[in-house]
Structure formats: C-alpha cells, structure tokens
Amino acid sequence: MRRDIRIRLQLIAAAIVAVNCIMYYLYLNGITEIRSFSIADLNPYAGFSHLKAGLTDVSYRWRGITRGMALTIGITLAAIVSGRVFCGYVCPIGMLQDISNLIGRKLGLKSIKSSKLTKDLEKTKYVVFLSVVILGIFGLGNLLTPMSPWLGYLNIFAGLKFHTGLILLILFLVISLKIKRPFCRFLCPLGAYQALLSAVGFTSIKDSENCSSCSYCLRDCPVGIESFDYGSASPECIGCMRCVESNCIKGNKGYSIRLFNRPVKGIRIVIISMTILVFSYIVLPVIGATQNTTSRLPVGELRDGSYIGLGTGFGGPLMAEIYVEGGRVSNISIVSHRETEGYYEEVFRFVGSEIVATQSISIDALSGATATTRGFLGAVRSGISQASALD
Numbered sequence: 001m002r003r004d005i006r007i008r009l010q011l012i013a014a015a016i017v018a019v020n021c022i023m024y025y026l027y028l029n030g031i032t033e034i035r036s037f038s039i040a041d042l043n044p045y046a047g048f049s050h051l052k053a054g055l056t057d058v059s060y061r062w063r064g065i066t067r068g069m070a071l072t073i074g075i076t077l078a079a080i081v082s083g084r085v086f087c088g089y090v091c092p093i094g095m096l097q098d099i100s101n102l103i104g105r106k107l108g109l110k111s112i113k114s115s116k117l118t119k120d121l122e123k124t125k126y127v128v129f130l131s132v133v134i135l136g137i138f139g140l141g142n143l144l145t146p147m148s149p150w151l152g153y154l155n156i157f158a159g160l161k162f163h164t165g166l167i168l169l170i171l172f173l174v175i176s177l178k179i180k181r182p183f184c185r186f187l188c189p190l191g192a193y194q195a196l197l198s199a200v201g202f203t204s205i206k207d208s209e210n211c212s213s214c215s216y217c218l219r220d221c222p223v224g225i226e227s228f229d230y231g232s233a234s235p236e237c238i239g240c241m242r243c244v245e246s247n248c249i250k251g252n253k254g255y256s257i258r259l260f261n262r263p264v265k266g267i268r269i270v271i272i273s274m275t276i277l278v279f280s281y282i283v284l285p286v287i288g289a290t291q292n293t294t295s296r297l298p299v300g301e302l303r304d305g306s307y308i309g310l311g312t313g314f315g316g317p318l319m320a321e322i323y324v325e326g327g328r329v330s331n332i333s334i335v336s337h338r339e340t341e342g343y344y345e346e347v348f349r350f351v352g353s354e355i356v357a358t359q360s361i362s363i364d365a366l367s368g369a370t371a372t373t374r375g376f377l378g379a380v381r382s383g384i385s386q387a388s389a390l391d
Contacts (some may be wrong), residue, residue: 003266006240009274011260014092017042021157026255028159033203040068040369047072049371050134053195065284066370074280075190078273079197082259083204085273087184087191088222093149093169097176098222104177112179113268114224121186122236126196129189142315145340149183150190155342163333163341164278167361171335180224185236195235202260203269204245205233213233217246217254228255241266301327302387309334309383313375315339319353322383328354332380339372355380 023036035040040046046068065073075086089092102110106261112118135141145151149172152165172183184191194302207213207228220242227233233255240364248254250304259272302324311318317337323331332352337344347369353359361384363379 005270009089009270010092010095010098014095017092018157018225019352021154025158025309028349037067038346038369039151039158040065042154043068044071044073044075044150045132047076048133049141065287067281067285070284071277071283073284074198074277075194077280078276079194081276082163083198083201083239084191084194084235084237084275085270085278088193088240089273089351090277091184092153093188094181094222094238095185096153096169096173097181100173100176101180101222107177109177111224114226118185119177124186125188125192128187129192132189142338142340151340151342158342160297162377164248182220185223196332198237199235201334203239203257204261205237205239205255205257207232207255209246210253211255212308213251214250216249217243220246238244239269282337302329302384303327305387307386309379309381309386311375311378311380313337313339314343314369314371318372318375318379320379320383321358322380328359329384331356337375339375342373345370349375352377352380 014025019138020042021039022037023032023034026032027035046066049068054151078086092250105111132141132144134146147168148165149169152163152167152169155163156166169183175182181205205228213227218226218228222240222242223236223238229233239257243255244257246254257266257269258264259269288296304324304326307324309320309322311320318337318339320337321333321335322329323333330353334348339347351373
C-alpha cells in the first residue's frame with residue numbers, strides 16, 4: 001500500500017471534520033437551517049460518559065445510541081480488529097503533529113530519538129486514561145474536558161474559540177518540531193485505550209525469520225518505534241504500514257502485517273477499519289434510535305415576574321432566569337453555568353426558544369449533550385415551580 005494513501009485519508013478526514021464544524025457554527029448562528037453533526041457528535045469519549053451515567057446515575061434512562069456513542073463503539077471495534085488505524089489514518093491531531101515534525105526536519109531540526117526517558121513518558125498516557133475514567137465515575141469529567149486538544153481543534157472551526165485545549169494543541173505542535181507525535185505518545189487517553197485493545201486484538205505486525213533486526217525499516221516510524229520486542233510491534237504502533245512497505249536493505253523479507261496470524265495486505269486492514277468506523281457512525285444511531293424526550297411537563301398558568309431556577313448540568317450547577325409575562329414564559333436566559341464550550345451552545349440557544357414557543361417542557365434531549373439539556377430543563381422546571389407556587 002502506497003504511503004500517499006494514508007496522507008490522503010488523513011487530509012480527507014481533517015477536511016470533513018473542519019467543514020462539518022463550520023456548518024455547525026453557521027447553523028448555531030441562524031445563517032443556515034442545515035444542522036450538521038455537533039461538536040458532541042464528534043466526541044470519541046461519549047460512550048464512556050453514557051456508560052458511566054448508566055452505572056452511577058439512578059435517573060439515567062436509555063435513549064438510544066448517539067453519534068458520540070457510535071464513534072466510541074466504532075473506534076473500539078476497529079482497534080480490536082485492526083489495531084490503532086484510527087490514530088494513523090483518521091485522527092486530525094495526529095496528522096497535524098506529523099506535519100509539524102516534517103516542517104521541523106525541513107528547517108534542519110533533527111527529531112529527538114527514542115530513549116529510556118521517552119519510553120517511560122509513553123506510560124504517562126495510561127495514567128491519564130485511568131485518571132479520565134476515575135474522574136468521570138465521580139462526576140468530575142468536566143475538569144479535564146476543556147483541556148482536550150481534540151475539543152480545541154473542533155472549536156477552531158466552530159466559532160474560532162480560544163481556550164485551554166487549543167493552547168495545549170499549539171504547545172504540542174511546537175514540541176512536534178523536535179519530537180514525533182508527543183501528544184499521541186505521552187498523553188492521549190484515547191491512544192492509551194486503543195493501545196490496550198490492540199495488545200489483545202487480532203492484527204499484528206511481525207518480522208520475518210530472516211530479519212536481522214537492523215531496524216532500518218523503522219527509520220521513518222511516526223511514533224519513534226526503533227525495534228520490535230520479541231519479533232512483534234508494540235501496542236504503541238499506529239499501523240501506518242511504513243515498516244511493512246519498506247524494502248529491506250539486506251535483501252531479506254522484512255516486516256509483514258497479520259490478521260488472525262495470517263499474512264494480509266495493509267490496504268485490507270485499512271479498508272476493514274474504515275468500514276467498521278463508517279458503519280458504526282452512520283448505522284448504529286439509526287438502529288438504536290428511541291424516543292428521546294426528557295420531560296413531559298406542561299407549563300400551565302403562571303404568575304408574572306422573573307424567577308431564578310437551579311439545575312445540575314455536566315459541569316455542575318446551572319442557573320437560569322425565567323421571565324413570565326401574561327401568565328406565559330416569555331424568555332429564558334442563562335445566569336451562570338460551567339458547561340463545556342461546543343456542547344452547551346445549541347442547548348441554550350434552541351431549547352429555551354422551543355419552551356417559549358410551545359409553553360411546555362416536552363423537549364427532546366440534544367444528542368451528545370443530554371446532561372446539559374437535563375440541567376437546563378431542571379433549572380427551567382425549578383423556576384416554573386416557583387411561579388406556580390405563588391399565592
């Protein structure tokens with residue numbers, strides 16, 4: 001499989017994500033009526049959030065497979081079957097780091113070679129992954145979400161928002177001038193998750209019996225792997241296939257990729273992975289679709305005035321002010337919140353206007369932003385109850 005196929009797939013994936021986020025920004029601002037996938041729909045950690053909610057939240061109700069959940073499922077299945085091909089062929093963050101490292105080499109900066117220190121640092125991402133899981137279980141995932149370079153990348157195109165995740169992304173791109181894929185290798189929890197799955201998965205890259213372990217084929221490895229332990233690539237391998245495509249300088253048969261321990265062409269592994277990802281993302285939300293109504297509470301007759309309601313969203317307390325005129329809800333505004341950028345905007349802009357238009361809280365939770373929707377509706381319900389309770 002030629003190397004340029006990988007580059008093209010990376011560019012296509014990055015372009016699709018960027019165009020989608022721009023369209024979503026236009027939709028949020030009322031410039032177009034076409035709703036593309038939201039930032040939440042592109043969250044590869046959404047499956048973990050729903051799993052946590054299902055196990056720890058007694059009020060959790062299954063409402064079908066969201067796009068974010070489908071993405072998590074697709075990445076999981078692809079990693080088990082085909083290894084970390086998502087990292088090597090799809091992830092825009094990985095591609096940006098590759099480009100940065102290439103620029104560094106063009107500028108005459110030599111990449112820092114792997115060492116005992118870098119090997120030790122590679123273990124850090126597993127600690128990060130464990131931390132994300134633990135904090136999520138205790139409802140503190142919102143503390144780490146704003147730091148996500150993935151979220152920072154998405155928000156560049158969804159309104160050019162500048163926050164911690166984007167700052168960290170820029171920092172990693174600067175470091176990438178000298179070190180190959182530092183975020184992927186040292187800190188990415190999704191990379192750690194896929195590495196754990198690929199370690200017990202069905203695909204592996206192995207050297208031949210005649211391989212002299214000169215490691216010449218690994219000279220261009222994008223994650224700095226310099227040798228195969230026990231004849232097989234480590235879970236750090238992102239399946240770029242460069243070592244498989246490289247010709248051995250000693251004339252021996254070099255590395256080969258195996259599926260269920262049988263030799264297979266690299267292009268087939270990529271096709272299998274892309275099929276799993278696309279099928280999961282497009283089809284699973286349709287198969288698992290169920291009614292997604294969060295509440296069925298009619299507003300009823302209310303006393304005029306303004307009322308402060310309190311709910312609990314993904315980030316914690318969420319406070320809204322409900323205005324009542326002529327016995328009807330006339331406006332809803334957010335007083336304070338700690339929700340994550342890219343997730344709350346659609347909820348705040350459209351759910352409130354729908355309540356005002358229908359005078360009912362029979363509203364569907366927005367895909368991928370269920371916790372924020374529930375928090376918003378909880379605050380509205382709290383305010384309405386105050387208006388109803390007045391004598």
